[in-house]
Amino acid sequence: MPELRNEDPASFMNFLRLPPVMFDALLARLLPYITKQDNNYRKTIEPGLKLAMTLRHLATGERYASMKFDFRVPHNTISLCVREVCQAIINEYKDECLQCPITEEEWCAISAEFCRRWNMPHTCGALDGKHIACRRPRNSGNLYYNYKGFFSVVLMGLVDDADYKFLWIDVGGYGHMSDSQIFNASELKECLEDNSIGFPVAEPLPNDDTPTPYFILGDDAFGLRTYLMKPYSQHQMTKEQRIFNYRVSRSRRIVENAFIIMAQRWQILLTIMQQEPETIATIVETCEILHNLMHMQHPALQNADMDVENADHQIIPGSWRTTANMHAVENVMGPNRDSTAAKKLREYLKLYFNYTAGSVHGSIV
Known part of the structure; x- marks a missing residue:
């Protein structure tokens, strides 16, 4: 992802369906919802990686079992991340982006x-x-x-x-x-x-x-x-x-x-x-x-x-x-x-x- 962002922004957008600037703004708003603390057993997945996996899944519909080879994350973990990030987007943006007129x-x-x-x-x-x-x-x-x-x-x-x-x-x-x-x-x-x-x-x-x-x-x-x-x-x-x-x-x-x-x-x-x-x-x-x-x-x-x-x-x-x-x-x-x-x-x-x-x-x- 850093290589795409720096060397080919058009491919970055094609890969995630969002331009880099919008990806960054989205990530900044979602950080409080999708950031976890490391523990004694393992390090947590970076919030940016969670968001990238979710956007890629939404952009292609690719199955978790295939995505694990792209992101080096187990398929069951990807499934949890997708639900977590989607719910975070709804919680943060629903009132702002999905409003029915009332006047x-x-x-x-x-x-x-x-x-x-x-x-x-x-x-x-x-x-x-x-x-x-x-x-x-x-x-x-x-x-x-x-x-x-x-x-x-x-x-x-x-x-x-x-x-x-x-x-x-x-x-x-x-x-x-x-x-x-x-x-x-x-x-x-x-x-x-x-x-x-x-x-x-x-x-x-x-x-x-x-x-x-x-x-x-x-x-x-x-x-x-x-x-x-x-x-x-x-x-x-x-x-x-x-x-x-x-x-x-x-x-x-x-x-x-x-x-x-x-x-x-x-x-x-x-x-x-x-x-x-x-x-x-x-x-x-x-x-x-x-x-x-x-x-x-x-x-x-x-x-x-x-x-x-x-x-x-x-x-x-x-x-x-x-x-x-x-x-x-x-x-x-x-x-x-x-x-x-x-x-x-x-x-x-x-x-x-x-x-x-x-x-x-x-x-x-």
């Missing part, structure tokens, strides 16, 4: 950025879930077996448009659960319904005079609510519905991009993780925090990964794609009062996007 001003700032960049007014974030593949936990039956045919732990995240930063996450859901089930049981839904997180009150859309609620964006897996918009079903869509879906989808893809950008940097998320679900949840949360920390401290390193849109509304793909391993308003009725209000809002937004007040030149599908 109307913060939500409105996010909404303004969505409107400016993607022409989607009143949008306060994009929500989606990601399955993290894992080995079947002992005595779990099919609890973690998902519809895609493998065992997984579910990560759900709400993403901010300005810098692809995660505002809120829920990690640890069983693989058999749908995104809607996880969201319905989450604190985010509860806070949105009782408005305990300062969600903005309804205001008119640009060039309009009808108060319209603010909302987050989701895909078809979620239930339609006034605070959660999703696209129309693909079956027999009208031209107006296709335009609405286009406007929603071009804004909502930021959450998918955020997941893939994070997974390309911390490629343990692309492997079949061998740890227990509790450890997997800790590792995934650590990756989220490091992803946000990179955006906060070194935004230039991340900007090249992002999709952007030029003046002609053409998408310029982010660099992550080159290496990615993907996996009539009043008459609307729903099964209950909430869904009826949400469907009326979606119909109103469809009309708004298709007429002069809310249309965007060049966006007709």
